[in-house]
Amino acid sequence: MKTDSTLICPVCGSALEWNGKECRCENGHSFDPAKEGYINLLLSHQRRSSHPGDDAAMIQARRRFFDSGAFDSLTALILNSSFITQRSSLSLLDCGCGEGHFLGALSEAHDGQFFGVDVSKEAVRCAAKRYKKAKWIVANGMRKLPFADHSLDAILSVLAPRNPEEFARILKPDGALILGVPGVNHLIELRSRLAANAGDFEEKADEAAVKCAPHFTETHRELLSYQQTLNAVQLADLIQMTPIFWCSSPEAKADVQRLSELTVTISFALLTLQRL
Ligand SMILES: C[S@@+](CC[C@H](N)C(=O)[O-])C[C@H]1O[C@@H](n2cnc3c(N)ncnc32)[C@H](O)[C@@H]1O
């Protein structure tokens, strides 16, 4: 059986061997891979509900929205980011990977070992069904991650919860944390119609860097901003997949959903941070 020294057992912390068919540690803890090929390493005490994370409807909305091409420029920004293109091969974790769009694209464009973690089983199942070059794992990114100390070259986190201390533990000393956060005026046209301001978006990138500061220093920031005209299906999917709109009133959402199209600003900051 091939040993993967990157993964560790969530029960005892020893190396986890995953050969596709079987996944177990030397102490006999075993985790049956699902038929779609992912493994579930989420222990019952590591979750707050029986179905944590995004649900199936949100995942499908996110999948349709990505497939529509509206975020292709963000995908290109991540694929071409300096840390990733500098390496001929790399081991990378996408923590809070959702339905797998960004990691799937990375695993198809680059050589290396690619791991996607999400606390939502539905998200990981959806990712594993489509993207076969990455390894997909159900786990809680806010608890101890099932990776060995200093085992990864890079961690990607796009619009997902972050645990900088744990990221620092599993990254190699020269490893990088790549954060995708909303930029200034991101979806401002929808936010104003849906009364979802969610704080000052001008500060999201700085706030993310400050939160990581005890363990990381920012070395690079790339900004992306463009206008995109979305049709009614794209608007409905975007509203469903974006957490800041979940509290918007049903009336405001119905008003937006009566539009046949709306041009919105899409704006992201991509931060690269190095371990201190
Ligand atoms: C807004 S979505 C972003 C998904 C993906 N990064 C993308 O950009 O398409 C946030 C994701 O974080 C996941 N998530 C929430 N809490 C998490 C946790 N504690 N550990 C791992 N994933 C989590 C959700 O299930 C969801 O898939």
Ligand SMILES: [Zn+2]
């Ligand atoms: Zn074990």
